[in-house]
Amino acid sequence: MADEHEGVPRPSRRDLRDAAPLPDGAAAHPEGRAPAPAWLWLLLGATLISVSLAVLWGASRATPAAEPATPTAATGAVLAGSEPTPPTGPPTAVDLPTATAPPTATVAETAAARMALEGLPSTSDCSTLFADAQVVHAYGATVLDGGHWPDMPSARLLQRAVEAVGRSCGPAYADRLVDYVVGDPTTASAVVYTLQEHAGALPEVRPAPAGALTLPAFQAAGGTIRCTLTPDGVGCTIAARAFENPPGCTGQTTGPFSVALFAAEVLPCAGTIAGGTTPLAAGQSTTVGHYACTAEAVAVRCWHTVSGVEFSLAPGHYSATS
Numbered sequence: 081m082a083d084e085h086e087g088v089p090r091p092s093r094r095d096l097r098d099a100a101p102l103p104d105g106a107a108a109h110p111e112g113r114a115p116a117p118a119w120l121w122l123l124l125g126a127t128l129i130s131v132s133l134a135v136l137w138g139a140s141r142a143t144p145a146a147e148p149a150t151p152t153a154a155t156g157a158v159l160a161g162s163e164p165t166p167p168t169g170p171p172t173a174v175d176l177p178t179a180t181a182p183p184t185a186t187v188a189e190t191a192a193a194r195m196a197l198e199g200l201p202s203t204s205d206c207s208t209l210f211a212d213a214q215v216v217h218a219y220g221a222t223v224l225d226g227g228h229w230p231d232m233p234s235a236r237l238l239q240r241a242v243e244a245v246g247r248s249c250g251p252a253y254a255d256r257l258v259d260y261v262v263g264d265p266t267t268a269s270a271v272v273y274t275l276q277e278h279a280g281a282l283p284e285v286r287p288a289p290a291g292a293l294t295l296p297a298f299q300a301a302g303g304t305i306r307c308t309l310t311p312d313g314v315g316c317t318i319a320a321r322a323f324e325n326p327p328g329c330t331g332q333t334t335g336p337f338s339v340a341l342f343a344a345e346v347l348p349c350a351g352t353i354a355g356g357t358t359p360l361a362a363g364q365s366t367t368v369g370h371y372a373c374t375a376e377a378v379a380v381r382c383w384h385t386v387s388g389v390e391f392s393l394a395p396g397h398y399s400a401t402s
Contacts, residue, residue, distance in 0.1 A: 197238065206248070216257075242258060255343050285386065288367035293364065313343075314373060317336055380393050
């Protein structure tokens with residue numbers, strides 16, 4: 081039988097002698113080298129772990145980790161999926177609007193306004209209501225504090241000035257000045273109340289009769305005369321007449337005729353005055369402010385209670401007194 085190892089060189093005795101014996105249980109390495117011992121692998125693994133830890137420690141020392149942000153109420157609400165909670169508490173000084181205080185009169189301006197009011201009786205021409213009213217307005221604008229008089233003497237000064245105007249220009253003009261200022265919608269309320277109180281205390285030379293009504297408009301003499309009264313004046317219209325125009329009147333000489341009274345001034349041919357439809361029986365009187373009227377059988381007589389000036393109107397006559 082042929083040898084199966086025929087053609088394969090056989091090791092010599094020397095080769096066999098020189099070969100190192102293998103430890104018990106160890107197999108020959110395929111490449112002819114023995115494997116590394118286990119302790120060597122453990123040493124290598126420990127070295128790698130030490131190097132990795134050293135690198136990580138050095139990185140943490142070079143760049144410190146940022147502290148996590150503390151969520152605010154707004155961010156927390158957004159993260160939770162709800163609307164942010166508005167801040168509570170009073171707004172800061174930056175948020176508060178700055179209110180601009182209205183300018184106040186200086187001491188010099190207040191003193192000038194007082195002097196102008198005190199001198200009104202001597203500076204007034206007793207005919208220009210607008211100019212005199214401006215003095216009153218300027219006094220109120222500079223002296224009033226928050227719409228109120230700072231003290232009673234300030235209010236009393238206004239009343240004394242009007243009284244002095246009445247002495248220098250006549251009570252009728254003083255009454256007209258009061259009506260002019262009170263009727264102005266721009267007049268301060270404190271000035272209005274002070275003047276109205278004063279007007280009520282004006283001496284009346286011919287007061288309204290006791291028991292007078294307060295009808296602001298009426299008709300008399302069987303409806304042929306109709307009149308209107310206001311705090312500023314009184315006027316009447318007669319539908320038909322049998323007298324000529326008084327001096328100063330122009331236009332038609334027959335038909336309706338009107339007359340008006342403002343304080344001490346009578347104005348005939350004043351134009352149509354509507355009047356009222358409420359009857360004022362003969363002997364009855366009505367009054368509004370400082371004006372009064374009395375109905376007679378076929379006539380109406382009206383007058384200014386402070387000045388005493390009057391007019392009388394009837395189908396057959398017209399007259400006026402000063």
